Amino acid sequence: MHFTAAEITAWIGTFLWPFFRIGSMFMVAPITSGQYVPVRARLMLSVAVTLVVMPLLPASPLIDPFSLVAITLILQQLLIGVAMGFILLLVFTAIVTGGQLIAMQMGLGFASMVDPANGQQVPVLSQLYLIMITLLFLVMDGHLVLIALLVESFQTLPIGPTGVDRDSFWAIAMWGNNLFSGAVWMALPALASLLMVNIAFGVMARAAPQLNIFAIGFPVAIMVGYIVVLYTLPNIAPQFSVLLEQGFDLVQFLITAVR
DSSP states (O other): OOOOOOHHHHHHHHHHHHHHHHHHHHHEEEEEEESSOOOHHHHHHHHHHHHHHHGGSOOOOOTTTSSSHHHHHHHHHHHHHHHHHHHHHHHHHHHHHHHHHHHHHOOOOOOOEEETTTOOOOEEEHHHHHHHHHHHHHTHHHHHHHHHHHHHHHHHSSSSSSOOOHHHHHHHHTHHHHHHHHHHHHHHHHHHHHHHHHHHHHHHHHHHHTSOOHHHHHHHHHHHHEEEHHHHHHGGGHHHHHHHHHHHHHHHHHHHOOO
């Protein structure tokens, strides 16, 4: 059998160029980007998804893999994949930040553990919320929606030397405001309740200075915090759903914006 250089380049590009976009997204996206997921597992997942979606993708440009144009093309595909995964990572981070706000306010900030996703010390309450939204993300088929948007991106944002523009990066930076607003929105009921408890203890300390408020203040604050968390847990699902929908809308804008 005899193959020309153009045919070999086309075969390599058909797999290689989509692989960079898909692999970079899995390296940054929630769940798959955690340190508990081995690098080999991410690599195998990226290869498997690339092989599955290859027949659905448009024809790749004939570019020499060892040329300067190929380096630019690789960087563009990496930026697109990282941007898509980073947007969803912001959604998860918003919920984790809300859990940190509640934990600090109720006095559980010292109860920390190592987050297996990023290796940092975070409050246990944040880990509870992170596990909940991870399960919700899988139950709501968020991973399937993300893969569908990834396949769609090859149609609306085909492989080429041009990719994500400055306006798209600016939109991602501006959407970072939702990280803080979403965290406060989730933690607001608990923060308001604990603020009233602290105000009540402040009034008691002024009215009866001989009382040891600090001896009973922390246990009561923790108990009230647990009660508020218990009654606000059902609201996490709709709040996360709204943030996730906004994140997917931003991904849709990223891959369909006019270039």
